Amino acid sequence: MSATYDLNERPDYDDVLQSIADYVLTFSPGSAEALDTARYCLMDTLGCGLLALRFPECTKHLGPLVEGTTVPHGARVPGTSFRLDPVKAAWDIGCIIRWLDYNDTWLAAEWGHPSDNLGGILAVADHLSQQRVARGQAPITMRTLLEAMIMAHEIQGVLALENSFNRVGLDHVVLVKVASTAVTAKLMGANRDQLLSALSHAWVDGQALRTYRHAPNAGSRKSWAAGDATSRGVRLADIAMRGEMGIPGVLTATQWGFYEVSFSKTNQDQTVKPVAQRRFSLPQPFGTYVMENVLFKISFPAEFHAQTAAEAAVTLHPQVKDRLQEIDKIVISTHESAIRIISKVGKLANAADRDHCLQYMTAVPLIFGDLVAEHYEDDFHQANPLIDNLRDKMEVIEDKAFTRQYLEADKRSIANALQVFFQDGSHTEKITVEYPIGHRRRRKEGMPLLVEKFRNNLATRFPPARCARILQLCESPDELEGTSVHEFVELFVI
Numbered sequence: 001m002s003a004t005y006d007l008n009e010r011p012d013y014d015d016v017l018q019s020i021a022d023y024v025l026t027f028s029p030g031s032a033e034a035l036d037t038a039r040y041c042l043m044d045t046l047g048c049g050l051l052a053l054r055f056p057e058c059t060k061h062l063g064p065l066v067e068g069t070t071v072p073h074g075a076r077v078p079g080t081s082f083r084l085d086p087v088k089a090a091w092d093i094g095c096i097i098r099w100l101d102y103n104d105t106w107l108a109a110e111w112g113h114p115s116d117n118l119g120g121i122l123a124v125a126d127h128l129s130q131q132r133v134a135r136g137q138a139p140i141t142m143r144t145l146l147e148a149m150i151m152a153h154e155i156q157g158v159l160a161l162e163n164s165f166n167r168v169g170l171d172h173v174v175l176v177k178v179a180s181t182a183v184t185a186k187l188m189g190a191n192r193d194q195l196l197s198a199l200s201h202a203w204v205d206g207q208a209l210r211t212y213r214h215a216p217n218a219g220s221r222k223s224w225a226a227g228d229a230t231s232r233g234v235r236l237a238d239i240a241m242r243g244e245m246g247i248p249g250v251l252t253a254t255q256w257g258f259y260e261v262s263f264s265k266t267n268q269d270q271t272v273k274p275v276a277q278r279r280f281s282l283p284q285p286f287g288t289y290v291m292e293n294v295l296f297k298i299s300f301p302a303e304f305h306a307q308t309a310a311e312a313a314v315t316l317h318p319q320v321k322d323r324l325q326e327i328d329k330i331v332i333s334t335h336e337s338a339i340r341i342i343s344k345v346g347k348l349a350n351a352a353d354r355d356h357c358l359q360y361m362t363a364v365p366l367i368f369g370d371l372v373a374e375h376y377e378d379d380f381h382q383a384n385p386l387i388d389n390l391r392d393k394m395e396v397i398e399d400k401a402f403t404r405q406y407l408e409a410d411k412r413s414i415a416n417a418l419q420v421f422f423q424d425g426s427h428t429e430k431i432t433v434e435y436p437i438g439h440r441r442r443r444k445e446g447m448p449l450l451v452e453k454f455r456n457n458l459a460t461r462f463p464p465a466r467c468a469r470i471l472q473l474c475e476s477p478d479e480l481e482g483t484s485v486h487e488f489v490e491l492f493v494i
Helices: 015-028 030-051 086-098 114-134 142-162 171-188 192-206 221-241 257-262 291-292 303-320 336-342 358-368 379-381 388-390 400-407 438-461 464-474 476-480 487-491
Strands: 327-334 394-398 416-422 431-433
Touching: 015 142, 015 171, 015 291, 015 358, 015 416, 030 086, 030 142, 030 291, 030 464, 030 476, 030 487, 086 114, 086 221, 114 142, 114 171, 114 221, 114 487, 142 257, 142 291, 142 303, 142 476, 171 221, 171 416, 192 221, 192 358, 291 388, 303 327, 303 336, 327 358, 336 358, 336 394, 336 400, 336 416, 358 388, 358 394, 379 464, 394 400, 464 476
Parallel strands: 327 394
Antiparallel strands: 327 416, 416 431
16 A cells, blocks of 8 residues: 655745745836825825724724833824834724725725725834834835835735635735735845745735625624734734744645635636636736726725716716605616625615615715715614615616726726616616726826815814825925825824
8 A cells, every 4th residue: 555645845935925025125116107196095095094083983993902002113093192013003004094995996806905005004114214213223214105005006906907816705805914914024124035934924824704795794894804904914024024934835735725725716606626727817017007007986985886886876966856756766787896796685784784885875876966974874874764765776787898898907997877767757868987086097187186085084183284284295295205204104193
């Protein structure tokens, strides 16, 4: 009888890990557009976090794990007085960034919000910048932070282009963890071996399930999941910096690797692919593509697949606001991803359930002409039964052209069309919106509105003089890039 054994030859690190590590270690932004977009992304992301501090369900998660803890050179959480260790600060910053589902978005085979990585990036950079100055060294500048944002966007976004984690039941925050791990390790001064070790641990972790984003389990975890992921990235980077060995074949190991254990069901019908096909696809090299093409949520705090539906609803509001009781049906033509992720019928249990419901996010602006964060709260929903009445009259259908153009590299549209039919047989025109105002194709129109959004969000937390100073700095690229990270963060401390 022949012996059964495992061949114990330690492999080289998986190619995907090596590609990410080499990209991070050799990165040079060569794109003025990417740097400029990163600056707008920084403003928008921090503004979203400040706005979230108005909601107690968010703020209950913030602060030190042990009350009264003092952390020398601790990282600050914008809009608060907390000074925390970088791991918990990353959690808190990531939590407030994502709470209202109002920051940037990336849509491809996988979805996600690359600015979620700012939780780890800002916490680590703030802490290290303070620490360096205390040692008589040069601080970390905001230019370095903007470059870190570009890298994190790129890692998360390129991995998402053709690799669908949602189809195997995993949440997209796995990519936040991987990107945050790589970039915060770089900020900490990691060499190639340390970077590879950190990345391998990010993949070997058990990954979050998507069930908290979908009926019937949609809930508030989706608002802090990215904070948890970016925080974990910081922790894993720190572990690697302490000399922890990596797991070189974490992706490709037979039987025990990520591909076989967690990435085995990738077909539409959920059938298992042959082992040889269970691999990530990297259709293009890492560069600055994702930051240049990222989508901003400017008009509405709503899941991105519904942004154009909400915009169409606002357009139709004047035509229907006096005839709401006469509506017979409402037809939403959309793309397949929107149907799979956010089309829901039946009772909506909480605010997190509502801001991931295409029908709800269409009904509210049809009735009120706008969609704001407060429209998802229990009190508002209960006081306005007409919302659910309109939801019951909605038909959601797939437009094959919308689905196709959603994935085409030269389009990346997120189209929705909306038409309202009345009981007397009349109807509105069919309003089609292919690209939301935060799309790259609408940058010229969108960026002034993004700055105004940032201005308004600053005003929810700071006095006018402070708001003016922050805004002036953020609108001065050269001055911003030369500012130390800890001095920048100081402007956001309460």
